[in-house]
Amino acid sequence: MSDTALPVLMQCFALPPSAPPDSLSRLQAAYEVVPLWQAADASACIAAHGHRTQVLATSAFIPVDAAFIDQFPALQAICNLGVGYDNIDVAHAKRRGIKVSNTPDVLDDCVADLAWGLILSTLRGMGAAERYLRSGQWTSRLAALPMGHRVTGKRLGIVGLGRIGQAIATRAQGFCMPVRYHNRNPRPECPYEYAASLPELAEWADILVIATTGGEQTRHLINMPILQALGPEGFLINIARGSVVDEEALAQALEQGIIAGAGLDVFEDEPHVPAGLLQADNATLLPHIASATIETRSAMVALQLDNLCAYARSGRLLTEVQP
Numbered sequence: 001m002s003d004t005a006l007p008v009l010m011q012c013f014a015l016p017p018s019a020p021p022d023s024l025s026r027l028q029a030a031y032e033v034v035p036l037w038q039a040a041d042a043s044a045c046i047a048a049h050g051h052r053t054q055v056l057a058t059s060a061f062i063p064v065d066a067a068f069i070d071q072f073p074a075l076q077a078i079c080n081l082g083v084g085y086d087n088i089d090v091a092h093a094k095r096r097g098i099k100v101s102n103t104p105d106v107l108d109d110c111v112a113d114l115a116w117g118l119i120l121s122t123l124r125g126m127g128a129a130e131r132y133l134r135s136g137q138w139t140s141r142l143a144a145l146p147m148g149h150r151v152t153g154k155r156l157g158i159v160g161l162g163r164i165g166q167a168i169a170t171r172a173q174g175f176c177m178p179v180r181y182h183n184r185n186p187r188p189e190c191p192y193e194y195a196a197s198l199p200e201l202a203e204w205a206d207i208l209v210i211a212t213t214g215g216e217q218t219r220h221l222i223n224m225p226i227l228q229a230l231g232p233e234g235f236l237i238n239i240a241r242g243s244v245v246d247e248e249a250l251a252q253a254l255e256q257g258i259i260a261g262a263g264l265d266v267f268e269d270e271p272h273v274p275a276g277l278l279q280a281d282n283a284t285l286l287p288h289i290a291s292a293t294i295e296t297r298s299a300m301v302a303l304q305l306d307n308l309c310a311y312a313r314s315g316r317l318l319t320e321v322q323p
C-alpha cells in the first residue's frame with residue numbers, strides 16, 4: 001500500500017485554531033482527501049467517492065452505523081476523533097474486516113479537569129450564582145442565594161475506573177476525599193476501595209461521577225433506583241455519555257429533591273437537552289466540552305492523523321479498538 005494512493009474520506013476536520021492554515025492542503029497533498037463536511041450534498045459526494053474510499057476519518061459526534069459503513073465497499077479503516085467510539089458499529093466493521101482506531105490517553109487530564117469543574121460548580125451553585133449576578137439581581141451586598149455545599153471531604157464514587165476515572169480520582173486527594181469505585185472488574189493495582197455493585201456505590205457516595213463507556217451495555221445504568229440510592233444529599237456528575245443516564249428519571253429526581261444536584265457535560269440526544277433538565281436550577285449543564293481545549297484537541301487530531309498515516313504506511317493502526 002502506498003501513502004499517496006490512499007483515498008480518504010473525512011467527515012469533519014476539527015483542527016484547532018492553532019493549527020497551521022495549510023494543514024488540510026498538506027494532508028490533501030499526501031493523500032486523496034475528500035472533505036465530506038464541505039460538500040453541499042453529502043449523499044452525492046458519497047455516491048461519487050464512496051466506492052473507492054479506503055479510510056474514513058470521523059468524529060465521536062457523528063453516527064457511523066452499519067448502513068453508513070456499507071456505502072463504502074472498499075473501506076479498510078475508520079479513524080475516530082474521540083476516545084469514545086459508541087458512535088461506530090464496531091462489531092459490523094470487524095465483520096467486514098475494517099479496523100477502527102480512537103484517540104485514547106491524550107484527553108484524560110482535560111476531561112478529568114472538567115469533571116472537577118462540574119463538581120465545584122454544581123456543589124457551590126456557581127452557575128445559578130452567575131446567572132443571578134448577570135441578570136442584575138445582586139442589589140444588596142449579601143447575595144440572596146441558597147447556600148452551596150462544601151466540596152472538601154465529601155465521598156467520591158466513580159463509575160468506571162478507566163484512565164479518565166483514575167485521573168478524576170487522583171485529583172480527589174487535593175480535596176481530602178475518600179474514593180471508591182465500581183467497575184466490571186476490581187482493579188487491585190489502584191489504591192481505591194472497590195464497590196461490588198452500583199447501588200452500593202451510589203448509597204455510599206456523596207458525589208457519583210460517571211466515567212464509563214457509552215453504548216448498549218451501559219444504557220440507562222443510572223436510573224431512578226440508583227438516584228434514590230444516591231439520595232437527597234447526593235450529586236451526579238456525567239462526563240462520559242448521555243446514554244448512561246435515564247434523563248427523564250434524572251429531571252424528576254432534580255425537581256423532587258430525590259438528589260441534590262447534577263453536573264452534566266453530555267446528553268443522550270445532543271445537541272437536544274430535555275426541558276426538564278434546562279429548568280433545573282440545581283444542575284450545571286455544559287455542551288460536551290470536556291476535551292475542548294486547544295492543547296487536547298490538537299493532540300487528539302494529531303493522534304487521529306497519526307493513525308491514518310500509520311495505516312497508509314503499514315496497514316496497522318496505532319490505537320486500534322477491540323470490539
Ligand code: 8YV
Pocket residue numbers: 059060061081082083084085107288289290291
Ligand atoms: C469529543 C468525546 O467531544 O473523546 C470523546 O469520546 O466525546 C470528546 O472528546 C469528541 O470526540 C470530539 O469529536
